[in-house]
Amino acid sequence: MEADHSIAVFAAELILLLFFGRALGEGMTRLGQPAIFGQLLAGVLLGPSVFGALLPEWRQVIFPDTPKLKSMIDAVSQIGILLLLLLTGMETNLALVNRRRRAVVSSSLFGIAIPFACGVGLAYALPASLIPSDTARLVTALFLGTALSISSVKIVAMVLLEVGAIRRDLGQLILATAILDDTLAWIIIAVISGIAAKGVVSFEHIGISLGLTAVFLGITLTVGKRLVARLIVWCNDNLTIEVPVVSAILLIMLAMALTTELIGVHTALGAFIAGLLVGQSPILTEHIEDELRGFIVAFFSPVFFAVAGLGMDLRTLLDPTLLGFTVVVILIASIGKSLGALAGGLAGGLTWKESLAMATGLNARGSTEVLIASIGLAMGALSSQLYTMIVAMAIVTTMAMPPTLRWMMARVPLRPDEAQRLEKETAEENEALPRIERALAVVDDSANGRLAASLTGLFVARQGMLTTLLEISSEEKKEKPEDAADASEAAPPAEEKEKAEKTPDKAPPPGRARLAAAFGAVISNLPEPTEPLEAKPQPSLDELVQARLVPTDHAIDKEVTKGYGIALVGLAQPISATAPRFEEPLGTLVASFDGPIATVVNGRRLRLSVDAPLDILVPTGGSPEARLATEFALALAGASRGTLTVLHVFDPREETLLLRGRARRLGMSLLVDARRLGRRSGVPVKGLTATSPRPDREIARELRRGRYDLVVLGTAFRRGDGKFLGPRTLGMIQSLAAPVLVVAR
Numbered sequence: 001m002e003a004d005h006s007i008a009v010f011a012a013e014l015i016l017l018l019f020f021g022r023a024l025g026e027g028m029t030r031l032g033q034p035a036i037f038g039q040l041l042a043g044v045l046l047g048p049s050v051f052g053a054l055l056p057e058w059r060q061v062i063f064p065d066t067p068k069l070k071s072m073i074d075a076v077s078q079i080g081i082l083l084l085l086l087l088t089g090m091e092t093n094l095a096l097v098n099r100r101r102r103a104v105v106s107s108s109l110f111g112i113a114i115p116f117a118c119g120v121g122l123a124y125a126l127p128a129s130l131i132p133s134d135t136a137r138l139v140t141a142l143f144l145g146t147a148l149s150i151s152s153v154k155i156v157a158m159v160l161l162e163v164g165a166i167r168r169d170l171g172q173l174i175l176a177t178a179i180l181d182d183t184l185a186w187i188i189i190a191v192i193s194g195i196a197a198k199g200v201v202s203f204e205h206i207g208i209s210l211g212l213t214a215v216f217l218g219i220t221l222t223v224g225k226r227l228v229a230r231l232i233v234w235c236n237d238n239l240t241i242e243v244p245v246v247s248a249i250l251l252i253m254l255a256m257a258l259t260t261e262l263i264g265v266h267t268a269l270g271a272f273i274a275g276l277l278v279g280q281s282p283i284l285t286e287h288i289e290d291e292l293r294g295f296i297v298a299f300f301s302p303v304f305f306a307v308a309g310l311g312m313d314l315r316t317l318l319d320p321t322l323l324g325f326t327v328v329v330i331l332i333a334s335i336g337k338s339l340g341a342l343a344g345g346l347a348g349g350l351t352w353k354e355s356l357a358m359a360t361g362l363n364a365r366g367s368t369e370v371l372i373a374s375i376g377l378a379m380g381a382l383s384s385q386l387y388t389m390i391v392a393m394a395i396v397t398t399m400a401m402p403p404t405l406r407w408m409m410a411r412v413p414l415r416p417d418e419a420q421r422l423e424k425e426t427a428e429e430n431e432a433l434p435r436i437e438r439a440l441a442v443v444d445d446s447a448n449g450r451l452a453a454s455l456t457g458l459f460v461a462r463q464g465m466l467t468t469l470l471e472i473s474s475e476e477k478k479e480k481p482e483d484a485a486d487a488s489e490a491a492p493p494a495e496e497k498e499k500a501e502k503t504p505d506k507a508p509p510p511g512r513a514r515l516a517a518a519f520g521a522v523i524s525n526l527p528e529p530t531e532p533l534e535a536k537p538q539p540s541l542d543e544l545v546q547a548r549l550v551p552t553d554h555a556i557d558k559e560v561t562k563g564y565g566i567a568l569v570g571l572a573q574p575i576s577a578t579a580p581r582f583e584e585p586l587g588t589l590v591a592s593f594d595g596p597i598a599t600v601v602n603g604r605r606l607r608l609s610v611d612a613p614l615d616i617l618v619p620t621g622g623s624p625e626a627r628l629a630t631e632f633a634l635a636l637a638g639a640s641r642g643t644l645t646v647l648h649v650f651d652p653r654e655e656t657l658l659l660r661g662r663a664r665r666l667g668m669s670l671l672v673d674a675r676r677l678g679r680r681s682g683v684p685v686k687g688l689t690a691t692s693p694r695p696d697r698e699i700a701r702e703l704r705r706g707r708y709d710l711v712v713l714g715t716a717f718r719r720g721d722g723k724f725l726g727p728r729t730l731g732m733i734q735s736l737a738a739p740v741l742v743v744a745r
Contacts, residue, residue, distance in 0.1 A: 043309015089275015
C-alpha cells in the first residue's frame with residue numbers, strides 16, 4: 001500500500017508541476033518573457049512561499065519531505081538537467097566563435113573573470129548563516145562566482161531573436177561569446193564539483209581532473225565527433241524500430257555523462273559535449289531534432305524548472321538583511337558582467353557602442369544560472385537562501401535585458417559588409433539546396449551512370465553533403481537498349497569486359513572511382529584560406545560518401561526512407577522507349593521518393609571530360625522546379641569552375657499586351673534573380689531571352705549556337721496512375737544533342 005501511495009503522490013506532483021509550469025510558461029510567453037520564468041513561478045507558487053503558507057497541511061500531503069519521494073522527483077529533475085544541457089549543446093554553433101575570435105575570447109574571459117572575482121569576494125563577506133558549511137566556504141564561493149559570471153546562451157539567443165538582432169554581426173558576436181561562456185561554465189562546474197566531492201582543495205586532484213577533462217575533450221571533439229556521426233547514420237539506415245536516432249542520441253548523452261562522472265567531473269559536461277557532437281551530425285534532420293526537442297520541452301523542461309522553483313522560499317526576502325544581500329548579488333552580477341564584457345569588447349577591437357551593446361546582451365542569465373544553482377544546492381554547496389538569491393538575480397537580469405538591448409542595438413549602425421551579408425542571407429532563405437542535408441545517388445556503368453557519378457562528385461564536394469552512392473552491379477544488371485530519350489548505347493567491347501574481369505577485387509567500383517576523381521578535382525582547386533583558423537574544414541570523401549555495390553533488385557523503396565533530401569540517378573534506360581513511364585529501378589524510386597530527383601539522360605553525348613569546366617545551359621520559366629534546377633546548375637558550374645547561361649523564352653501567343661508585358665517582366669526578373677544567385681555562388685551567369693511559341697526549338701537552337709556541355713532542365717512530374725514526365729519535356733530531351741540533367745519533383 002505504501003508503494004502505491006508513493007506512486008500516487010508522485011503522479012500528483014508531476015501533474016501539478018507540469019500543468020502549472022506549462023500554463024504559466026504560456027502566460028509569460030504571451031507577455032514577451034521566456035517561458036522558463038513561468039515554470040519557475042509555478043514552482044514558487046507550489047513551494048513554501050505560497051502553497052505552503054496558505055495551505056500547509058495540503059502541501060505536506062502532496063509534497064511530503066520523505067526521502068523516497070524526494071529521490072523520485074530528484075531523479076526526474078536530474079534527467080531534465082542532462083536533457084536540457086544536451087539540447088543546449090545541440091543548439092550551440094562553435095563556428096560562430098571562430099569568426100571573430102579576438103573579440104569573442106576577450107569579451108568572454110573578461111566578462112567571466114571580473115564578476116567571478118566579485119562573487120568569490122562576496123561569498124567571503126557573507127555571514128556564516130548563509131553558508132551551508134563554514135569549512136567548505138571555498139566551494140560555496142566558487143559556485144557563487146560561477147553563477148554570477150556566466151551568461152545563458154539559450155536566453156541570449158531567445159532575446160536576440162525577439163529584438164530582431166540575431167542576424168546582426170554584433171548579435172552573432174554576442175551569441176558566440178555566450179556560447180563560449182556556457183562551454184567554459186560547464187568545465188568550471190566540473191572542476192568545482194570534483195573539489196566539492198573530495199571535501200578539500202587538492203591541487204593534485206585539480207590537476208588530475210583538468211588533465212582528464214582535457215583528454216576527454218580532445219578525444220570527443222576529434223575522434224568522438226566522427227564516431228557519433230557514423231553511429232547516428234548507421235542507426236538511421238539500419239534499424240527498423242521507431243525513432244532509432246533519438247534512442248541513439250539519448251544513449252550517447254548518458255554514456256558521455258557517465259564518462260565524465262567516472263573521471264571525477266560533473267555529468268553536466270558530458271551531456272553538454274554530447275549535444276555539441278550530436279548537433280554537428282550530418283543528418284540531424286529538422287524532423288528528428290523536433291522530436292527530441294518536443295520530448296524535452298513538453299515534459300522535462302517544465303518539470304525541472306518547476307522543481308527548481310520549489311527550492312525558492314520568497315519568505316527569505318522578507319528579512320531586510322537578506323533582501324539587502326539579494327540586491328547586492330544582483331548589482332554585483334550586473335555591474336561586474338557589464339564592466340568585464342565592456343573591457344573585453346574594447347580589448348577585442350570593438351567600438352564603444354558595440355562594446356556597450358555586448359555588455360548589455362551578455363547580462364542575461366536565466367536557465368544556465370538555475371542549472372548551476374540547482375547543482376550547487378543538490379551538492380550542499382549552496383544554502384536555500386543563497387539559492388533563492390541566485391535565481392532572483394537570474395530573473396531580474398534577464399527581464400531587464402530585452403528593452404536595454406533593443407535600445408542599444410538601435411544605436412549601433414550597420415556596416416557596409418554587414419548590410420551586404422544580411423541581404424544575401426535574406427535571399428538565401430528562398431533557396432532549396434541549403435536546406436537539403438543528404439543525397440542518394442543511383443548509378444550503373446552506362447554512359448548515363450558514368451556522367452551521373454562524376455556530377456555527384458562535383459555536387460558533393462561543392463555542397464559538403466552526406467551522400468550514399470548505390471552502384472548497380474554490372475554482373476547482375478540486365479542489358480537493355482537505351483530509351484528514346486537517350487538513343488542506343490553500344491555494349492562495351494569484348495576486350496574491355498575481359499579487362500574488367502581481370503581487375504582485382506580490391507579496386508573500387510567504377511562509379512565510386514569517377515565520383516572520387518571529380519571530388520578530388522574540386523578539392524584540389526579550392527583556394528587556400530587567408531586565415532586558416534577561420535576556415536571551415538573540408539570533410540574528406542570517406543566522411544561524406546558511403547558507396548555500396550547493389551544488385552538490380554535492391555530494395556530502393558526501403559532505401560529512400562532513410563532521410564534523403566534529393567536523389568541523383570544515372571541508368572542506361574531511365575525512361576521507357578514506348579510509353580511515358582520510368583523503367584526500373586527508377587520507377588520505384590520515383591514512386592516512393594518525395595524529394596526532387598535529378599536524372600541524367602543523353603549521357604553518351606558528353607563532348608569532354610567532366611573534370612574540365614562545364615558550360616551549362618538552364619532553361620527557366622519561373623516555376624519552383626526551374627529555380628531548383630538553376631541552384632543545382634550553379635552548384636555544378638561552381639564546382640567545375642564553369643559558367644552558366646539562363647535562357648527564358650517568351651510566348652508570343654499571349655492574347656493581350658497586358659499579359660505580354662507581365663510575361664516579359666517575369667522573364668527579366670528571373671534573369672536578374674539568376675545573376676544574383678550567380679554572384680553569391682561565384683559563378684559567371686549570362687542571361688538570354690528569346691520569343692517563340694516553341695520553347696524546345698529555341699533551346700535546341702541556343703544549344704547548337706553555344707556548344708554547351710550540359711543542359712539542366714527543371715520540370716514537375718505529371719501525376720495520373722503514377723508519376724511521369726509530360727510529352728513536351730520528353731520531346732525536348734529527344735531534340736537536344738547534349739547531356740541533359742532532368743530535375744523533377
